[in-house]
Each structure stands twice: as C-alpha cells, then as structure tokens.
Amino acid sequence: LFIRNTATPTRGIPExxxxxxxxxxxxxxGVNFPNQYSSWKLTETNNTRTNFGGSENFDKLAADxxxxxxxxxxxxxxxxxxDRGHAMSLVDVRETGRINEKSPGACYSCKASDSxxxxxxxxPADFYKTPFAELGKQVNNPVGCANCHEATTxxxxxxxxxxxxxxxxxxxxxxxxxxxxxxxxxxxxxxVEYYFKGEGRYLTFPWANGLxxxxxxxxxxxxxxKDWEHAESKAPMIKMQHxxxxxxxxxxxxxxxxxxxxxxxxxxxxxxxxxxSDHNVRSPLLNAEAACGTCHTSVGYVVDRVNIIQxxxxxxxxxxxxxxxxxxxxxxAAAANxxxxxxxxxxxxQLHRAAQLRWDFIAAENSMGFHNPEEALRILAAATDLARxxxxxxxxxxxxxxxxxx
Amino acid sequence: LFIRNTATPTRGIPExxxxxxxxxxxxxxGVNFPNQYSSWKLTETNNTRTNFGGSENFDKLAADxxxxxxxxxxxxxxxxxxDRGHAMSLVDVRETGRINEKSPGACYSCKASDSxxxxxxxxPADFYKTPFAELGKQVNNPVGCANCHEATTxxxxxxxxxxxxxxxxxxxxxxxxxxxxxxxxxxxxxxVEYYFKGEGRYLTFPWANGLxxxxxxxxxxxxxxKDWEHAESKAPMIKMQHxxxxxxxxxxxxxxxxxxxxxxxxxxxxxxxxxxSDHNVRSPLLNAEAACGTCHTSVGYVVDRVNIIQxxxxxxxxxxxxxxxxxxxxxxAAAANxxxxxxxxxxxxQLHRAAQLRWDFIAAENSMGFHNPEEALRILAAATDLARxxxxxxxxxxxxxxxxxx
Amino acid sequence: MRLAVLVGLVSxxxxxxxxxxxxxxxxxxxxxxxxxxxxxVMDAAYEGWFHSGHKQWAxxxxxxxxxxxxxxxxxxxxxxxxxxxxxxxxxxxxxxxVKESSREIIQENCIRCHTETxxxxxxxxxxxxxxxxxxxxxxxxxxxxxSILPYQDTSR
Ligand SMILES: [Ca+2]
Ligand SMILES: [Ca+2]
Numbered sequence: 001l002f003i004r005n006t007a008t009p010t011r012g013i014p015e016x017x018x019x020x021x022x023x024x025x026x027x028x029x030g031v032n033f034p035n036q037y038s039s040w041k042l043t044e045t046n047n048t049r050t051n052f053g054g055s056e057n058f059d060k061l062a063a064d065x066x067x068x069x070x071x072x073x074x075x076x077x078x079x080x081x082x083d084r085g086h087a088m089s090l091v092d093v094r095e096t097g098r099i100n101e102k103s104p105g106a107c108y109s110c111k112a113s114d115s116x117x118x119x120x121x122x123x124p125a126d127f128y129k130t131p132f133a134e135l136g137k138q139v140n141n142p143v144g145c146a147n148c149h150e151a152t153t154x155x156x157x158x159x160x161x162x163x164x165x166x167x168x169x170x171x172x173x174x175x176x177x178x179x180x181x182x183x184x185x186x187x188x189x190x191x192v193e194y195y196f197k198g199e200g201r202y203l204t205f206p207w208a209n210g211l212x213x214x215x216x217x218x219x220x221x222x223x224x225x226k227d228w229e230h231a232e233s234k235a236p237m238i239k240m241q242h243x244x245x246x247x248x249x250x251x252x253x254x255x256x257x258x259x260x261x262x263x264x265x266x267x268x269x270x271x272x273x274x275x276x277s278d279h280n281v282r283s284p285l286l287n288a289e290a291a292c293g294t295c296h297t298s299v300g301y302v303v304d305r306v307n308i309i310q311x312x313x314x315x316x317x318x319x320x321x322x323x324x325x326x327x328x329x330x331x332x333a334a335a336a337n338x339x340x341x342x343x344x345x346x347x348x349x350q351l352h353r354a355a356q357l358r359w360d361f362i363a364a365e366n367s368m369g370f371h372n373p374e375e376a377l378r379i380l381a382a383a384t385d386l387a388r389x390x391x392x393x394x395x396x397x398x399x400x401x402x403x404x405x406x
Numbered sequence: 407l408f409i410r411n412t413a414t415p416t417r418g419i420p421e422x423x424x425x426x427x428x429x430x431x432x433x434x435x436g437v438n439f440p441n442q443y444s445s446w447k448l449t450e451t452n453n454t455r456t457n458f459g460g461s462e463n464f465d466k467l468a469a470d471x472x473x474x475x476x477x478x479x480x481x482x483x484x485x486x487x488x489d490r491g492h493a494m495s496l497v498d499v500r501e502t503g504r505i506n507e508k509s510p511g512a513c514y515s516c517k518a519s520d521s522x523x524x525x526x527x528x529x530p531a532d533f534y535k536t537p538f539a540e541l542g543k544q545v546n547n548p549v550g551c552a553n554c555h556e557a558t559t560x561x562x563x564x565x566x567x568x569x570x571x572x573x574x575x576x577x578x579x580x581x582x583x584x585x586x587x588x589x590x591x592x593x594x595x596x597x598v599e600y601y602f603k604g605e606g607r608y609l610t611f612p613w614a615n616g617l618x619x620x621x622x623x624x625x626x627x628x629x630x631x632k633d634w635e636h637a638e639s640k641a642p643m644i645k646m647q648h649x650x651x652x653x654x655x656x657x658x659x660x661x662x663x664x665x666x667x668x669x670x671x672x673x674x675x676x677x678x679x680x681x682x683s684d685h686n687v688r689s690p691l692l693n694a695e696a697a698c699g700t701c702h703t704s705v706g707y708v709v710d711r712v713n714i715i716q717x718x719x720x721x722x723x724x725x726x727x728x729x730x731x732x733x734x735x736x737x738x739a740a741a742a743n744x745x746x747x748x749x750x751x752x753x754x755x756q757l758h759r760a761a762q763l764r765w766d767f768i769a770a771e772n773s774m775g776f777h778n779p780e781e782a783l784r785i786l787a788a789a790t791d792l793a794r795x796x797x798x799x800x801x802x803x804x805x806x807x808x809x810x811x812x
Numbered sequence: 813m814r815l816a817v818l819v820g821l822v823s824x825x826x827x828x829x830x831x832x833x834x835x836x837x838x839x840x841x842x843x844x845x846x847x848x849x850x851x852x853v854m855d856a857a858y859e860g861w862f863h864s865g866h867k868q869w870a871x872x873x874x875x876x877x878x879x880x881x882x883x884x885x886x887x888x889x890x891x892x893x894x895x896x897x898x899x900x901x902x903x904x905x906x907x908x909x910v911k912e913s914s915r916e917i918i919q920e921n922c923i924r925c926h927t928e929t930x931x932x933x934x935x936x937x938x939x940x941x942x943x944x945x946x947x948x949x950x951x952x953x954x955x956x957x958x959s960i961l962p963y964q965d966t967s968r
Contacts, residue, residue, distance in 0.1 A: 251714045256707060270906060293907040301663060308657045312784045319791055377783035378718045384787055385725055388794030395798070399805050586942050664942065679928045700947045703955045 019151040022117040026144035029151070035271050040144065040279035043085025046286075052310050052368035053283045055084040057092065066321045069328060070356065073231030075100075076239065083366065086143035086281055094136070104128055104201040105135030109160065110190035113144035116159045124161040129200045148186045156182040160189040166205035183260035184245065191244040191261075193361075195225065211246040213361045213379055217354065226353075233331040235349035240360035247365050252372035259295075267291045306370055313362070313369030316380045320359045323387035327352050330394035337398050344397035351390035358383035425557040428523040432550035435557070441677050446550065446685035449491025452692075458716050458774040459689045461490040463498065472727045475734060476762065479637030481506075482645065489772065492549040492687055500542070510534055510607040511541030515566065516596035519550035522565045530567040535606045554592045562588040566595040572611035589666035590651065597650035597667075599767075601631065617652040619767045619785055623760065632759075639737040641755035646766035653771050658778035665701075673697045712776055719768070719775030722786045726765045729793035733758050736800035743804050750803035757796035764789035848872045851895070853908060860953030875921045875952065876914060887917065918952075919943050 017031045030037025046055035060080045061067050071077035079097030089111040093099070099107065106128040109115055118127050118138060127135065150157045158164050158174045163185075167174050177185060193216060197204040209215040217238075220226075226236035249255050254264075262277065267290040269278040284291035285306065288299050296302045331348050334340050362369060362376045362383075369376035423437045436443025452461035466486045467473050477483035485503025495517040499505070505513065512534040515521055524533050524544060533541065556563045564570050564580045569591075573580050583591060599622060603610040615621040623644075626632075632642035655661050660670075668683065673696040675684040690697035691712065694705050702708045737754050740746050768775060768782045768789075775782035849858040861867060876891075877884045898904040910918070922944040923930060930944075945952060 251711075253711060256711060256714075257704075268906070290906045293909075297909065298663075305657075305659060305662060308662075309780055312780050316784055316787045319788065323791060323794075374715055374718050374779045374783060377780060377787060378722055381722045381783060381787035381790055382725065384791045385729060385794065388729075388791065388798070392794070392798060392801070395801055395805070399801065664946065669947070674933060676929075680932045681929055682932050701949055703950045 021151050022120055022146050023151055024112070024114040024117055024141045024144070024146055026113060026141065026146075029145040029149075033154075035269075035274070035276045036145075036279045039269065039276075040281075041087065042280040043282065044087035046085045046280070046282055048286055049082075050283050050285050051307065052314065053082070053366060054286070055282055057081040057084050057088075064318075064321075066318075066325055069232070069325055070321065070359075071239075072328075074228040074237075074239065088142065090139070090142040099132060101131070101133070103132035104196065105130035105132055106196055106201045106203050107132050108135055108139050109162070109203050110147075111143065112139045113141040113146040114139045116146050119159075119161055125200055125202065128196070128202055143190075147189060156186040158185065158189060160203075162194060162203040162205050163189050163192075166207040169208055180258065180260055183262035184248070184255075187261045187265075188245040191242050192246060193240050193243040193364075195220075195227065212250055213243075213246075213358055216243075216246070216361075217357060220357075230328070230352065233328045233349055233352050234335065235331070235352040235356075237353055238357040238360070240357055240364045243361055243365050244367065244371060247361070247367075247375060248371045250372055250375045252375065255372075263294070264291045267294060309370055309373045310368040313373065313376050313380070316377055316384075317359070317363060317369075320355075320380050320384045320387065321363075323384045323391070324352070324356055324359060327355065327387045327390040327394070330391040334394040334397045339398070341397045341400070344393055348390045348393035348397060351386050351393055355383045355386035355390055358386065427557050428526055428552050429557055430518070430520040430523050430547045430550070430552055432519060432547065432552075435551040435555075439560075441675075441682045442551075442685045445675065445682075446687075447493065448686040449688065450493035452491045452686070452688050454692055455488075456689050456691050457713065458720065459488070459772060460692065461688055463487040463490050463494075470724075470727075472724075472731055475638070475731055476727065476765075477645075478734075480634040480643075480645065494548065496545070496548040505538060507537070507539070509538035510602065511536035511538055512602055512607045512609045513538050514541055514545050515568070515609050516553075517549065518545045519547040519552040520545045522552050525565075525567055531606055531608065534602070534608055549596075553595060562592040564591065564595060566609075568600060568609045568611050569595050569598070572613040575614055586664065586666055589668040590654070590661075593667045594651040597648050598652060599646050599649040599770075601626075601633065618656055619649075619652075619764055622649075622652070622767075623763060626763075636734070636758065639734045639755055639758050640741065641737070641758040641762075643759055644763040644766070646763055646770045649767055649771050650773065650777060653767070653773075653781060654777045656778055656781045658781065661778075669701075670697045673700065715776055715779045716774040719779065719782050719786070722783055722790075723765070723769060723775075726761075726786050726790045726793065727769075729790045729797070730758070730762055730765060733761065733793045733796040733800065736797040740800040740803045745804070747803045747806070750799055754796045754799035754803060757792050757799055761789050761792035761796055764792065845872050853904065857908075857953055860955075864954040865951055870921075870925070874925075875918050878917055878920065879924060915943055915945075918945070 017028065019029050019032065023029060026037060026040065030040075043055075048054050049056040049058065058081065060082060061077070067080065068077050071080075075098035081092070081096070084092070093107060093111040109128070115127070118135075122130075145151075147159055148156055156179075158167070164174070174182075174185060192205055194203060194205055196202065206216050206219040209218050220238050225238070227239040228237050229235070230237050244261075248261070264284045265281050266277045266279060267284075267287065268275045269290065278287070278290070280287075285303060288303050292302045293299050327348075331345070331352060334345055334348065358379050362379055365371065365376070423434065425435050425438065429435060432443060432446065436446075449461075454460050455462040455464065464487065466488060467483070473486065474483050477486075481504035487498070487502070490498070499513060499517040515534075521533070524541075528536075551557075553565055554562055562585070564573070570580070580588075580591060598611055600609060600611055602608065612622050612625040615624050626644050631644070633645040634643050635641070636643050650667075654667070670690045671687050672683045672685060673690075673693065674681040675696065684693070684696070686693075691709060694709050698708045699705045733754075737751070737758060740751055740754065764785050768785055771777065771782070845858065845861065848854045861872070873884075877887050926944075
C-alpha cells in the first residue's frame with residue numbers, strides 16, 4: 001500500500017549469466033549484480049576501528065586481560081579477536097588459535113558460501129563431524145551470496161539447517177515471513193548463539209524455550225549441558241557467542257518499531273539512478289548518514305546517543321567482570337580449604353555459571369548493548385548480583401551460614 | 407519566526423483582570439485564563455492508577471514492605487504515599503504522617519502558591535525556620551499559577567530561591583534560557599533532590615558538583631552530611647527525593663532530543679479553534695494520544711515500550727532492594743558479634759550508604775525509570791553491586807579478610 | 813563584482829538551458845505537486861505528502877515557498893537552479909534533507925494557515941527555538957520511521 005507507484009529496486013543490470021543453485025563463487029553472481037558484488041568485496045579491506053567495534057581485528061584478550069581468567073580452560077582464553085568483514089571470514093577462522101586437530105567441520109558452517117552446497121551434497125550430519133582440516137579441502141569461499149540468497153530468485157532464504165530446524169521446532173515457517181522480517185532473519189543464519197549437540201557435533205540453536213537469556217539458560221540446564229569446566233572455579237560453564245539476533249528481538253526499541261538488521265547494516269546506496277543495498281556490511285557508525293539518516297533527521301543526535309549508551313553498558317559490564325573475578329577467587333579459596341562444605345561450594349559454582357553466561361550474553365554480543373540497551377543493562381545487573389552471591393556462597397561454604405544474611 | 411513574541415492582543419482571551427505579582431489565589435489568574443485554570447482544577451479530582459504511577463494515593467509501604475526496613479529510623483518508614491495532582495499538594499503535606507512538631511516551614515516551599523509571596527515578604531531564611539504549624543496559618547493555596555508564572559507577563563520563571571541559588575552557583579543565568587528550556591526548568595523548582603542546610607533548615611539543592619548521582623553523592627560526602635542514621639545498620643544515610651529533573655537531564659533520549667517536561671505532561675489541548683497547554687498535569691499514560699501521539703505516530707508502540715522499560719527497571723530495582731536488605735542483616739549480625747573488626751564494619755556501613763542512595767535516586771524518582779531508562783538501569787546495577795559488597799565486608803568484619811577475594 | 817554579475821548571468825542561462833532540457837520548465841511556475849514529482853528523487857517526499865493528513869489541504873508550494881509574490885519566485889529560481897543542477901550532476905546526498913532556510917519558510921507557512929489555532933501558544937514571551945514539526949513530525953510527509961523500499965513490492 002505504501003509507495004506502491006514507484007519502481008521496484010532496480011538491479012544493476014539485466015541478468016547476463018544464469019547462476020547455479022548454491023553457487024559458492026560470489027564473483028559468478030557478481031556478473032549479474034556488479035553493485036552488490038563490488039560493495040561486498042569491500043568487506044575484504046575494511047580496517048577502520050570504532051570505540052567498541054569496527055573492522056580492525058585487534059586482540060580482545062590484550063584489550064581486557066580479565067577475559068583470560070573468565071575463559072580459563074577453554075580456547076577463547078588463547079585467542080579472541082575483534083571481528084571484521086564477511087569476505088575475511090575464511091582467513092580468520094583458519095588463522096585463529098581456537099582451532100586444533102579436534103575441531104569439527106561444523107566450524108565452517110558460518111564461514112563459507114560453500115556450506116549450502118556441501119550441506120546439500122553430503123548432508124549436514126556428515127558436514128559437521130568431518131574434521132575441520134579435512135572438510136577445509138572443499139571450502140574455498142568466504143561468507144557470500146549463497147549464504148543469504150536463492151540463486152534463481154535472489155530471494156533472501158534460510159540457508160543454515162540449524163536455523164531451519166530451530167524455527168520448525170517453534171512451529172514457525174520462515175517461507176511465510178514478510179520481506180522485512182527476512183531482512184533480519186537472514187542474519188540469524190549466523191549471528192546467533194549455538195552449540196554442537198552430542199558426539200556428531202551437530203550444529204544446534206538452543207531456542208526450544210524461547211530466545212531470551214533466561215530461556216536459553218533453562219534449555220542448557222534442562223539438558224545438563226556445559227561447554228567446558230572452568231579451570232579455576234571448576235564450575236560447569238556455558239560460552240555464549242554473538243547473540244545479536246536474540247538480543248535485538250527481545251523487545252528492543254528498533255525491533256518493536258519494525259526496523260531490520262539490513263536497515264542499519266545494509267542501507268540503500270545510489271549508483272546513478274539505481275538504488276541498491278550496500279553489501280559492505282560493517283559498523284553503521286562508519287556510515288551513519290545513510291544508515292541512520294533515512295529515519296532520523298539528526299544524525300549527530302543519534303550517534304551521540306550511541307556513544308552514551310555504549311559507555312553506560314561498557315562501564316556496567318566491566319563492573320560485572322570484576323565481580324566474576326572476585327567470585328572465582330573466593331570459590332578457589334574455599335575449595336582449597338579442608339573444612340569446606342561441599343554442598344555450598346556446589347551452589348557457589350552454579351551461581352558462577354549463571355552469572356557468567358548472562359555476562360557473556362552481553363559481552364559476546366557485538367553492539368556493546370546498542371541493539372537493546374535496556375535489556376543489556378537489565379541482564380548485566382542480574383549477572384553482577386549473581387556473581388556477588390557466588391562469592392558470598394563460597395564464603396559461607398567455609399564460615400557456615402547465618403552470617404551472610406542469605 | 408519561531409513560536410515567539412507576537413503582540414499580546416493575539417492571545418486567545420483578552421485580559422479581564424490585572425493579576426498582582428505573586429498572587430497566591432489561582433482562581434484570580436483563572437479569570438483571564440479559564441482554559442488553563444479549569445484544566446489545572448482537574449488535578450484536584452484525578453484518581454486513576456497506572457501500573458507504577460497515576461493519581462491514586464495508595465500506600466507505597468504496604469505495596470512494598472521492604473521499604474519499611476530500608477527507611478528504618480526515619481519518617482518515610484511511617485508514611486509514604488503515591489503522589490497525586492498539584493491541587494492536592496496542600497492537603498497531602500498536612501495529612502502525611504511524616505510531619506511532626508519539629509517540622510520546619512521549609513516543608514511548605516513546594517506545596518503552596520503562597521510561597522513566592524511569603525519568600526518576598528518575610529525572606530526565605532525566616533520562611534524556612536518558622537515552624538511548620540505556625541507558617542501554615544499564612545498558607546492557603548496548593549501548587550498553582552504563582553509557582554510557575556510571572557503574573558504580569560505570564561512568562562515561566564524560577565520562583566524557588568533554592569533553584570535560583572543552585573543555578574547561580576553553577577554560573578548559569580536562567581533569564582537567558584530559551585522558552586523550551588524553561589518548559590523543563592520550571593519543574594525543577596520542585597521536582598528535584600533537596601536537603602535542609604544547617605540549623606536554619608535552609609532549603610538547598612546539592613548541585614555544586616553537577617546533577618548526576620555521583621556528583622550529588624560527592625557533594626554530601628564532602629559535606630559529611632547525613633539525613634539520618636539507619637536504625638539497623640547504623641550507617642549514615644541519605645534520603646533521595648523526586649530527582650525527576652536530574653535523571654531526565656542526564657543525557658536521556660528525550661532530553662537530548664530537545665523534548666521538555668511540559669511536552670509530555672502538559673500537551674496542547676484544543677478548545678474550539680485555539681489550543682492551550684493542558685494544565686491537568688498527570689501521568690502521560692492517561693493521555694497518551696495527545697502526550698505522545700503528536701511526535702510518535704504509533705501511540706500503541708510507545709506505550710508498549712514504556713511498559714517494557716518500566717518492568718525491566720522494576721525487576722532490577724526489586725533485586726537491588728533484596729540485596730540491600732541482605733546487607734542490613736549482615737551488618738547487624740556483624741555488629742552484634744563481640745570479635746567484630748570495627749574498621750571493616752565502618753567500611754560496610756559506608757558501602758550501605760553508597761548503595762542505598764543510588765537505589766533511592768531511582769526508587770524515589772517517579773517514572774519507574776522511563777525518564778532515562780539506560781541511566782536508571784546503570785545506577786541500579788551499581789547499587790546492587792555496592793549492596794552485595796557491603797554484605798561481604800560485614801562478613802569479613804567477622805571472619806577476617808582473604809576469604810572473600812576482595 | 814563584475815565577475816559576480818557575469819557568473820550570475822551564466823548560471824541563469826544554465827538554469828534555463830538545463831531546466832528546459834531536464835523537463836518542461838514552465839510547469840515549475842505553477843503549483844502542481846506532480847511537477848515536483850517529475851524527479852524520482854522527490855518520490856519519497858511526494859509519497860509521504862500523498863499519504864499525509866495534508867494532501868487535501870496543502871500543496872508543496874503552500875509549505876515550501878514564501879507567500880508574497882516576489883520572494884516566491886526568487887526562492888523558486890534559487891531552489892530550481894539547485895535542484896536541476898544537483899539532479900543533473902547527481903551530487904546530492906543519499907538522504908535529502910531540508911535546508912535551515914527551507915525550515916524557516918515552512919514554519920512561516922504553518923503559522924500562516926494555523927494562526928488561529930496557535931494564537932494562544934504562539935504568544936510565548938521567549939523564543940522557543942523550535943519548529944512546529946519538532947512535534948508534528950509526520951503531518952507533512954507522514955511517518956519517517958521505517959525504511960520505505962522494502963514495502964515497495966509485496967510480490968516477493
Ligand atoms: Ca568488528
Ligand atoms: Ca502519582
């Protein structure tokens with residue numbers, strides 16, 4: 001009904017080449033869509049840094065050493081870099097210190113436009129359990145067209161079996177979603193929390209109870225699942241990873257207003273008369289005029305607000321980290337104490353797990369809270385509370401109850 | 407060119423009566439401005455309740471019994487009601503259980519349109535130190551026209567000496583403020599944190615270091631000031647009161663966007679052709695179509711967001727209260743223990759003070775966080791952290807250090 | 813000085829030439845909104861206006877040009893030159909925004925039509941430093957909120 005009488009988005013030029021289904025090579029698609037291709041290509045060379053993001057792959061562990069202790073006993077304590085553009089995904093997954101001989105092919109799922117074709121040919125199960133190094137021989141293209149589009153129609157599609165299954169499990173059929181919904185759902189192919197289920201390392205999204213941090217916690221608790229045992233506190237831990245989609249859809253200002261990921265990260269760009277979606281997906285702060293200006297008359301005002309919000313979230317997050325470190329120290333001290341009360345110690349460890357998975361839900365999320373400021377701060381407040389309670393329980397495990405007023 | 411000085415004749419209604427300077431009786435002003443007067447009059451009968459506000463003066467202590475312990479040892483633990491309309495201010499200050507024979511006249515400052523005239527005639531200092539009961543004989547009119555307007559010009563003015571002095575101390579001259587700024591500053595005559603300075607109970611706003619909660623805390627700490635000693639923890643406490651203005655101006659979405667208190671609480675209303683400011687000042691949720699609908703096309707969407715935000719803030723605030731109660735218990739237990747470490751106990755009490763004044767900054771603020779959601783949640787997160795640290799310090803005061811990992 | 817005049821004359825010639833070239837120039841002397849919409853870059857503005865509360869009340873020029881005869885055509889010439897050159901050279905921003913000067917013209921026009929309505933409130937004693945549309949954000953061009961293009965065709 002809206003804007004009915006204007007032209008549909010003009011594709012750069014008429015199709016020259018029929019692209020095969022799941023074609024992994026983005027340059028082939030590029031023949032038909034030079035604007036989208038050339039803008040996508042730019043994600044290979046982006047390297048500008050912003051206050052809390054940007055495309056320079058700086059070392060997050062050096063930037064905040066607390067992380068090394070919080071991740072003690074698992075790969076993220078060895079190597080954790082700031083992310084960069086889609087075209088760098090393959091380079092980065094191969095260079096990371098988190099990969100070892102035991103890493104499964106599943107790690108390639110969200111790193112390559114070869115994945116859809118391979119899932120189709122060898123089937124997801126085999127794809128996931130094939131060793132990373134071996135599967136790598138068939139993987140040559142970073143995140144590209146085939147991860148988001150259907151070749152014949154250029155429609156946005158769910159390409160990741162894990163997303164397809166997670167939505168089905170919720171009784172939702174993505175083929176009925178509106179175009180605006182798909183402009184966010186397509187990102188959920190990858191920008192979501194995940195885990196590898198069972199021996200087959202089957203890629204799974206923990207959405208059965210919903211997408212909030214509490215719902216995801218319940219999912220893992222019911223399953224009795226842990227990603228690793230913390231080296232110092234011996235608590236059964238969960239590692240959260242890039243829950244951009246989950247945080248965004250949790251009643252955020254923009255989500256509730258009907259805004260989609262692509263509105264901010266792929267704003268329309270003009271090439272002569274034609275408008276196209278900027279495929280140079282990056283921090284909108286590097287492109288605020290186009291990214292925010294479509295809807296906000298004062299770009300200076302909104303960018304200013306982002307800075308205020310990100311500082312509020314960052315300060316609160318650091319306080320949570322200090323509380324977590326204190327909790328780890330207390331649990332360690334208690335465990336070392338001969339007359340420790342085992343039951344209370346276990347409670348303290350459970351509290352450490354609950355606190356850190358909440359913190360990580362915001363820390364691993366990549367907008368420093370902007371995608372949903374109130375939700376981010378609500379979760380961090382709860383995380384700090386739980387971390388301090390873990391510290392208290394650890395003390396009680398040694399001193400006996402009563403004192404702490406719990 | 408902007409909404410600015412056009413010749414007086416164009417005013418909706420020609421002046422019928424010359425109103426004397428500081429005229430306390432609003433009905434006299436009402437002769438010239440029937441719309442404003444009759445809408446103001448409605449604040450006398452409003453009694454609709456909203457989720458967290460509204461005009462029904464329900465008992466806040468019954469609604470949340472934790473408050474009785476948090477305010478132990480001071481009047482708010484005896485009587486604390488939800489606020490209602492301006493025209494009820496006099497009734498309510500006289501009926502409250504917080505007034506006793508020692509109450510100063512200063513308590514009438516923000517409750518009566520007689521105040522400006524009395525400040526002018528007897529001078530602020532005498533006004534404040536005159537006993538409440540005695541000053542009451544000269545006070546007959548609730549908050550009204552004279553508290554916000556200059557009779558001759560109908561300009562918005564600073565009428566409260568405390569605000570005038572606080573602004574001057576910051577080197578700011580309100581007579582140079584724009585009309586839009588005054589649409590918020592006029593509310594700061596009353597909707598701000600205050601204290602009574604010294605023996606003369608001189609009404610003062612603690613703004614010397616700024617308006618953030620940290621700046622206000624520093625002000626009171628430097629002064630070594632306390633409102634009361636907590637009956638259970640014996641900590642030197644600060645009672646925060648209605649810091650609506652301070653929270654709003656702390657970089658909130660709306661303040662930074664140039665929105666004023668009056669925009670939401672006194673939206674224009676139509677009377678035939680001419681529109682006027684609705685002086686029925688109340689919860690905008692009871693009038694959302696006008697209060698929000700002009701700037702936000704989807705009223706349903708914004709009201710929905712208010713509900714989400716208020717629930718997030720409320721849940722976080724209750725967690726803070728539980729932490730504060732636990733801290734009080736721990737400090738009490740520690741103090742009762744013969745072998746307590748006095749130095750550590752004092753630290754615990756200071757932490758209790760710091761935690762509760764932050765919590766109260768949000769709890770006593772009347773929008774359940776909506777005026778500045780991110781700032782409210784940031785402050786509550788810090789309050790919970792400090793409360794739990796108070797609890798830990800109290801434990802340490804008995805068990806000795808090391809254990810807690812602090 | 814002489815140079816300025818020269819430039820002035822040349823640019824006038826350009827306006828005429830380019831203007832006539834881009835589309836039939838004379839319609840810009842009128843008030844037909846579709847004249848503005850001759851430029852696809854005006855589409856969003858046109859559509860917004862088309863669906864706003866004002867379509868039946870006000871045309872583009874009721875808001876965007878002053879209403880004393882002489883200034884009106886000066887503004888039209890100035891804006892017209894700007895539009896045509898910008899459009900032909902394509903050197904205009906991704907998101908077109910009103911200039912401060914246009915804002916003030918618009919403000920005058922709001923008040924011109926609504927004098928009676930705002931008589932009381934426009935009688936403030938201090939400069940408000942704000943425009944009608946700071947509150948009435950959608951009366952003129954409808955909701956600016958959501959990106960428009962995704963809704964263009966529901967076919968896919
Ligand atoms: Ca990045
Ligand atoms: Ca109330």
